[in-house]
Structures are given as C-alpha cells and as structure tokens.
Amino acid sequence: MLERLGGVSRVFPVYITKNLGAAFLAAILILVSAPSARSAEGDYLVGLNAFRDGLYEISEMSLNEYLADASETAKINYSKYLLYRIKIIGEDYKEAYAYFQQIEDVQDERFDRVQMLTDRMRMLVRLDCTGAKTYLQEDAGPRRIDIYVDSECPVDSDVADIVADKGRGTDVRVNAALEIKDHPESVKKLFNSLNEKKLNKSQARFFGHYFYKNGNFPDFWDVYEVYKDRDILSLAFSRVWDLKKYKIYTDIYELHGDKYNYDKGVYCRAIEAYREQDKSFDCSLADRCIPGGGREFVRLKTACLVKNGGEGLTEFVDGLSDERLIDICDYIPYMIDKKLYPGDFDVLSGCSNRESIAQILLDSERYKELESLMQDADEDRERYFLAMAKIKLGKTDEAKGITAKVKAEDIKAYLESQLQ
Numbered sequence: 001m002l003e004r005l006g007g008v009s010r011v012f013p014v015y016i017t018k019n020l021g022a023a024f025l026a027a028i029l030i031l032v033s034a035p036s037a038r039s040a041e042g043d044y045l046v047g048l049n050a051f052r053d054g055l056y057e058i059s060e061m062s063l064n065e066y067l068a069d070a071s072e073t074a075k076i077n078y079s080k081y082l083l084y085r086i087k088i089i090g091e092d093y094k095e096a097y098a099y100f101q102q103i104e105d106v107q108d109e110r111f112d113r114v115q116m117l118t119d120r121m122r123m124l125v126r127l128d129c130t131g132a133k134t135y136l137q138e139d140a141g142p143r144r145i146d147i148y149v150d151s152e153c154p155v156d157s158d159v160a161d162i163v164a165d166k167g168r169g170t171d172v173r174v175n176a177a178l179e180i181k182d183h184p185e186s187v188k189k190l191f192n193s194l195n196e197k198k199l200n201k202s203q204a205r206f207f208g209h210y211f212y213k214n215g216n217f218p219d220f221w222d223v224y225e226v227y228k229d230r231d232i233l234s235l236a237f238s239r240v241w242d243l244k245k246y247k248i249y250t251d252i253y254e255l256h257g258d259k260y261n262y263d264k265g266v267y268c269r270a271i272e273a274y275r276e277q278d279k280s281f282d283c284s285l286a287d288r289c290i291p292g293g294g295r296e297f298v299r300l301k302t303a304c305l306v307k308n309g310g311e312g313l314t315e316f317v318d319g320l321s322d323e324r325l326i327d328i329c330d331y332i333p334y335m336i337d338k339k340l341y342p343g344d345f346d347v348l349s350g351c352s353n354r355e356s357i358a359q360i361l362l363d364s365e366r367y368k369e370l371e372s373l374m375q376d377a378d379e380d381r382e383r384y385f386l387a388m389a390k391i392k393l394g395k396t397d398e399a400k401g402i403t404a405k406v407k408a409e410d411i412k413a414y415l416e417s418q419l420q
Contacts (some may be wrong), residue, residue, distance in 0.1 A: 040069040046077065056086045077106045097123040118143050125151035133159060142168035155179035160186035164193040170358055174203045177210075184214045191219055198227050208232045212239070230260035237266050247271040250281075264289055270354045271300070280308045295327045310335075314342045321348040329353050338358050347372040358385040367392040380408045387415050 024082035047062035063079045070076045080099045081369060100123065104116065108123070121144040124132035129152075136148050140162045151157060155176050161185070163176040177190045191207055199207065204227035211220040212235045224236055232254050236337060240248045253270045267288035274281040274376030283304035298320060305313040313335065329351035335341035337360060348357060354373065361370040361387060371389035374382055383402050390399035399419060406412040 003245050005306045019378070040066050040071075044070070044075055044079065047082065051082050051086070056089060060086050062282075066392060074108070075105050075107060081106075081108070083113055088122070093123045093126045097127055099320045117141065118147070121147045126154050129153035129193065136162060140166045142166065142172075146172050149175050149179070154363055157183055164189045164399060167193070170194050170198045170203070174199070174206070178206070181210065184216065187214075188219060191222075195220055199223075199238050201229070202229065204236065205229065205231065208235065225330050228256065230262065230376075233260065234262055237262075237269065241269050241273070246276040249273040250277065250279070264291065271304075280304075283308060283312070293324070295324070298327045306331055306334055310338055310340045313340050318342040326350050331359075332357050333360050335363070336366075345369045346375060348367055349376055350374055350401060353386070357381075362388055365392070380411050388418065391415075391418050 004163040008252075019278050025347060043066035045060045047066055047183055050056070050059035050062060060083060063083055067076060067079055070079070079221070080103045084096045084099035084103070084311050087093070088100055089100065089265075090358035096119070100116070100120065103111070104120070116193075117139065118141075121132060121135060124135055125148055132148055132151070132153050133156075135142060136159065145167050148159065149172050150168075155163075157180070159179050160176050161309045163173055167176070173190045173194045176188045180186045180190075187210060191211075196204070196207075204223055208220060208223040208227065209231065211217070211223065217239060220239070228236075233252070237249060240252065244288055250270065253266075253273075257270065267285050268290075269290055271281060271285050281304065283301055286301035287299060290300060301316060302313070305311070305316060317328070317335070320343075321327075325347055329348065330353060331342060332348060332351065333353070333356055336340075336357065345361075348354060351357060358370055358373055361367075361373065367389045370385060372391060374389065377383045377386040385407050387399045387406075390396070390402065396419065399415070403412060403415040403419065406415065
C-alpha cells in the first residue's frame with residue numbers, strides 16, 4: 001500500500017502533523033521507516049486508526065490491502081465491519097450490505113449492535129423493500145419504523161398496524177397515514193394510536209378533511225375538538241346542517257362566525273337555522289349571505305330588521321333606491337304603523353298592496369302621504385282614497401272632480417256624503 005502512496009513526504013506533508021491521530025501517525029512512521037514491517041498487520045493498524053480519525057478513504061484502502069493477505073478470523077471480521085460502516089457513511093448501500101451480510105452473525109464486542117440493527121433497515125429500504133418489510137415485522141424498533149416510513153418503500157396495512165402499535169411519536173404515524181390514504185381503516189387505527197392534541201396545523205387539517213370525506217365523523221369531531229380553522233369549521237357547519245341540528249349550528253356560529261371569512265352558504269344556512277328556531281339574528285348575516293344587494297338581499301335584511309324590533313330599519317330603507325323600495329312593499333304597512341318608514345310615498349304607487357297601505361294612512365290621519373300615494377288613481381277604490389285625502393286636506397273642488405269619476409254607486413254615495 002505504501003509503495004503506491006509514494007512516500008510520506010509526498011502524500012502527507014504538513015497535514016499529517018496537524019490532523020492525524022497519534023496512533024495513526026505512529027503506525028505510518030513505523031511503516032515508512034521500516035520497510036520490512038510493511039506487512040498485513042501494518043495495513044490493519046493503519047486501517048483501524050484512519051477510521052478512528054475519520055480518514056475513511058485511507059482506512060478503506062488499508063483494510064482492503066489487509067484482507068488480501070489476512071489470515072486471522074477476528075481481524076478479518078472486524079475489517080469487514082469497518083468497511084460496511086465506511087460504505088454506509090459514503091451512502092454506497094449495495095457494497096455496505098455485501099460486507100454487512102458477511103459479519104451480521106459474528107459475535108464481536110467491538111460491533112455496535114444497536115447501530116447495526118438500524119443500518120440494516122437503512123440498507124434494505126434502498127435495496128429490497130420486501131426484505132425491509134419482513135425485517136420490520138420481525139424486529140420493529142421505533143428507529144427502524146421511522147426509517148421504513150420515511151423511505152420509498154410502500155406502507156401497506158401490515159406496516160400501518162406496526163406503526164400504530166409500536167411507532168414513536170406523532171410524525172411517523174401521520175406520515176404513514178399519508179402513505180396509506182386509500183385504506184380508511186388503517187388511517188383510523190393510526191389516528192387513534194396518537195395523541196391528537198400534539199398534531200400540528202397541517203396534520204390536523206389532513207385528518208379533519210380525510211375523516212369528513214370518508215364519512216368517519218366521530219374521528220372528525222375529535223380533530224375538531226383540538227383544531228379549528230376556516231376549512232374545518234366549514235365542514236362542521238356542513239355536517240350539523242345535514243343532521244338538521246339547528247341549535248348546534250347557531251351555537252358554533254356564535255362562537256366562531258366572526259373568526260373567518262366563510263363561503264356565503266355558511267351565512268345563509270345560519271339564517272335558516274335561526275329561523276328554524278324562531279330566533280332573531282344579527283342582520284349583518286344578510287350582507288354576508290347575499291352580498292351585492294338585489295331584491296333577495298333587500299327583502300331578507302328588511303325582514304330581519306323588522307323581526308328585531310325595527311332598530312336600524314329607517315336608516316336601511318332610507319338608503320334604498322326607488323326600485324328596491326318596491327321589493328319590500330309587504331313590509332311598508334308595519335313600518336308605517338311603527339312610524340319607521342322614512343321615504344316618499346309616491347314611489348310606492350307600484351306596490352300591489354297599495355290599498356292596504358292607503359287604509360293605514362287614512363286610519364292614522366296621514367292625509368298628505370295618502371294623497372301622494374294615490375295621486376295617479378285610476379280605479380274606483382283608488383279614487384276613493386285619493387278623494388278622502390283631498391276632502392281631509394280641504395281640497396273640496398279636487399275631491400268633487402275625483403268623485404265624479406267614480407262608477408261604483410256605493411263608493412260614490414259615500415264620498416258625496418263626505419263632501420256635504
């Protein structure tokens with residue numbers, strides 16, 4: 001070996017004195033100063049000391065030189081042990097396993113048996129997944145489970161059972177569950193074997209969505225108890241809605257409704273859940289359920305404000321366009337009765353319940369508003385209200401002109417009696 005190195009002065013100048021271990025340096029100096037000592041024994045010593053100093057290339061070369069002429073079984077086995085370790089360190093798993101197989105059953109107190117058990121799995125998952133699984137089934141230590149699950153070898157139901165029973169920590173169970181998503185029962189077992197309180201956000205989100213999608217609602221609710229975000233809460237809303245558990249729906253909403261920006265369906269269902277319980281609700285739900293305005297929004301919010309006693313109703317209606325006011329005609333009688341309607345009455349002429357509105361105005365002696373509402377009267381009943389408004393406002397001549405156009409005798413007779 002040293003002949004190929006070309007001499008100490010060429011290969012190991014200043015570097016030796018600064019970096020090599022004392023034993024290794026002594027072995028080199030002895031061999032160089034005494035050529036007759038360049039024996040297999042010397043190669044063995046150099047190999048051992050180079051390994052201890054982390055000089056793996058030199059160690060490998062020396063040990064291979066030693067093995068070429070070696071005769072002592074114990075030293076041969078230990079040399080192969082070191083060579084397997086060197087190959088492992090260099091990630092040459094095929095060569096490492098070849099050496100490993102030659103010494104795995106050898107009894108030598110210098111061998112790190114714990115390390116060998118772990119290394120065997122590291123090699124097998126790269127060379128033979130079937131062998132790795134068999135090894136896992138024979139001897140499933142936590143570290144070997146971690147190595148298997150983190151490898152490219154497949155996680156099947158057998159492996160998942162081992163992970164659930166003997167795995168250490170949360171991450172390995174989650175990783176196994178991610179690998180075996182097509183087997184709900186295995187995922188369930190993995191989940192039930194861990195402490196859900198130790199799940200991080202992404203892990204909890206995975207299990208929550210997975211269990212909901214696969215109809216495993218008991219485990220979904222276990223996830224819900226320890227983790228809630230927009231998506232998990234949306235799924236919870238959906239589930240209790242499907243079950244028609246309206247009180248639970250509104251309870252969840254009152255706890256978490258303002259924490260996230262949900263899809264509008266969550267808010268619309270909240271409104272329906274309150275209605276099913278005949279309970280009032282925050283009318284801002286209407287804005288979230290039907291954003292952008294429109295007929296449905298106006299009617300929904302008006303109904304809410306009315307049910308809540310009318311607070312804020314005047315301001316809301318006052319901001320509506322004439323077109324949108326027509327959408328809430330059926331609420332106008334209530335608003336007039338409660339003195340909550342702030343708008344002009346002429347815009348209500350298109351309401352299908354205009355006569356009901358007119359009767360309320362007449363009964364409450366709001367004659368100017370009645371006159372405005374019925375100013376375009378062209379039917380007998382409508383002319384009746386307009387004429388009555390004119391009479392009460394002292395516009396007798398106008399009232400007579402309107403009365404003259406009435407065809408129904410009973411209405412006409414009544415108006416004439418009022419004009420006398």
